Amino acid sequence: MTALVRTWASNFMQKEPNVPISVNSGDSGSGIEALLNRTTDLAAASRDLNSAESIELHKKSVKLKKVTVARDSVAIVVNSANPVSALTLAQVKEIFAGSIKDWSAVGGAKIPIQVFTREEKSGTYNFVKSHLLQSIDYAKGSQTVLSGSDLLAAVEKNKAAIGYVGMGTAAEAGDKVKILGLKLSADSAPVKPTELSTIDNYPLSRPLIFFMDEDPKPSVRKFVDYCLSSEAQKQVRAAGYAPVDRY
Numbered sequence: 001m002t003a004l005v006r007t008w009a010s011n012f013m014q015k016e017p018n019v020p021i022s023v024n025s026g027d028s029g030s031g032i033e034a035l036l037n038r039t040t041d042l043a044a045a046s047r048d049l050n051s052a053e054s055i056e057l058h059k060k061s062v063k064l065k066k067v068t069v070a071r072d073s074v075a076i077v078v079n080s081a082n083p084v085s086a087l088t089l090a091q092v093k094e095i096f097a098g099s100i101k102d103w104s105a106v107g108g109a110k111i112p113i114q115v116f117t118r119e120e121k122s123g124t125y126n127f128v129k130s131h132l133l134q135s136i137d138y139a140k141g142s143q144t145v146l147s148g149s150d151l152l153a154a155v156e157k158n159k160a161a162i163g164y165v166g167m168g169t170a171a172e173a174g175d176k177v178k179i180l181g182l183k184l185s186a187d188s189a190p191v192k193p194t195e196l197s198t199i200d201n202y203p204l205s206r207p208l209i210f211f212m213d214e215d216p217k218p219s220v221r222k223f224v225d226y227c228l229s230s231e232a233q234k235q236v237r238a239a240g241y242a243p244v245d246r247y
Contacts, residue, residue: 019219076162115141
């Protein structure tokens with residue numbers, strides 16, 4: 001999402017040169033923390049506030065507004081040489097939880113599965129844990145990486161690897177990794193994350209959100225309005241996400 005926000009900021013500043021915007025990369029938790037600590041005006045996130053953040057919000061008597069600026073899907077990725085092309089949601093859950101430990105159990109080669117995850121502050125980490133694992137812990141021995149790009153690089157190099165990244169990040173990898181189709185059941189057709197399936201029937205889709213003060217600065221409001229404009233939403237599509245103008 002950081003690359004998309006940087007594109008928006010660059011284009012916006014060409015139109016509004018007197019409104020400087022600095023975009024810092026990081027995970028969802030870091031952005032929300034900065035907003036709660038009043039060190040930023042706007043936080044981009046791929047998840048909603050968690051309970052600890054909501055409590056902190058109440059303690060500080062801060063009221064926030066959230067705006068969905070795009071939609072995304074979480075892609076499940078494996079090494080490009082992996083013969084597996086689709087899994088059921090139940091199988092993916094068991095793999096990330098550590099119940100399924102070998103690729104041969106799901107139609108692959110007889111090789112132990114290596115799970116890669118993001119760090120705990122990552123919105124994608126928390127989305128997968130809550131929506132797929134239903135708050136079960138990740139498998140013991142899972143390897144943690146600091147960014148979606150790092151995860152893709154790890155999966156590209158490791159034939160036993162599986163991980164997850166946002167749809168837009170996965171698109172950047174091209175054929176260096178394989179994006180798995182997901183099935184609701186063994187008999188259903190596999191669905192891959194695309195703009196259309198993100199809207200219709202992909203099971204791991206999510207909003208991309210801006211958090212800001214309930215009554216934001218005029219410059220912040222103007223930037224958010226720009227991000228929701230038809231011009232900016234075309235950039236959403238170009239970045240591999242689903243625009244909100246489809247809703």
